[in-house]
Amino acid sequence: MSMTLIEHIEVGGGGAASILFDNIPQTYTDLYFVASIRTNRGQAIEGMILKPNSSATLPTVRYLLGTGSSVISDTVTSLGAGVANGASSTGATYANTGVYIPNYTSSVAKSLSVDSVLENNATLGYQNLVAGLWNVTDAITSLLIVGETGGTIQASSSATLYGITAGSDGTTTVS
């Protein structure tokens, strides 16, 4: 297994409506991206939607979410890219998210796994585990990350996309 940097995006001074990884090479086995995002939504939290190929069909996800004082679980389409800090959370604090998408070039539905945290110097904070399915058979050629309420992604937010290549050490056997 090897991990190759595909692209690192940092949002500039004016902020951005979304983050887009476009023209993703079809040469890797899996995709993995990390994201450090804050939006201007007037709440502590912003759910981040993941749109493979900018498709109107969003991944459906089952999530587990800790809030700092309680735990909830539900099924939605709004947390495919985890959570992001909103404007009412501690200033200068950006969420920390990892998203794994295996077999992104396959011609079957794509699964995804997300672990995401939103910190805040208050009781309210979020730890988010997500299992999702994008029930589309097209290979993934782009990934669009956008806030569920349309909040502007703030300057210094970033996302980094990696390609994961399956390998063989020549000795390990799989049966």
Next chain:
Amino acid sequence: MAIKSFTRSTIENNIFYRSMLAGNTAFSPPDESILAEEVLTGTQASVTFSSLGTLAAGYQHLQLRMVTRDNRGISGTNNIRLQVNSDSGSNYADHGLYGNGSSVLSYANTSQSQFNALSINPSNSDTADAFGAGVVDFLDCFETTKYTTIRSLNGVTVAAGSTIRLSSSVWMNTNALDTLLIYPSSASFVSGSRFTLIGLK
């Protein structure tokens, strides 16, 4: 003494340069690389990774992988803590989501003097040779425009209280990471505990 390019010099065209880099292909570190690793050979109160700006030059993110056990004389899980850049002020908040085999819980700590729950491990009275494991991600940790948020997936299986946990912390300081001090909330790490620091471009 003049310096010779390793790749371009031959007996016929003996080219000399003032720099070792001249004429040679520029070195580019791999996109993912182990920067440092410490495997303890005896008990140790803490582990420190320092000079991260130099050690991780060229990398955007860090990942810390830990396999740990401590020498407390009781059974049960023990938290692993983290201080950044020797900062012991009330500049950390942390939260966690965890399951203990029968229920799922969430907690919060504000204005702390360390990240209380970097990872988790068993102790001397637990199953022999059982260790806890944690994978910790630091994103954009050398950027000076924002605080550093830390994400850790960690867990341990012991008779006295197995735990799986997603924990996090914010270090409320915009300085670049330079030092990581890792220590159990009580007692010391035991031999065989392993700490691996990985750079990600």
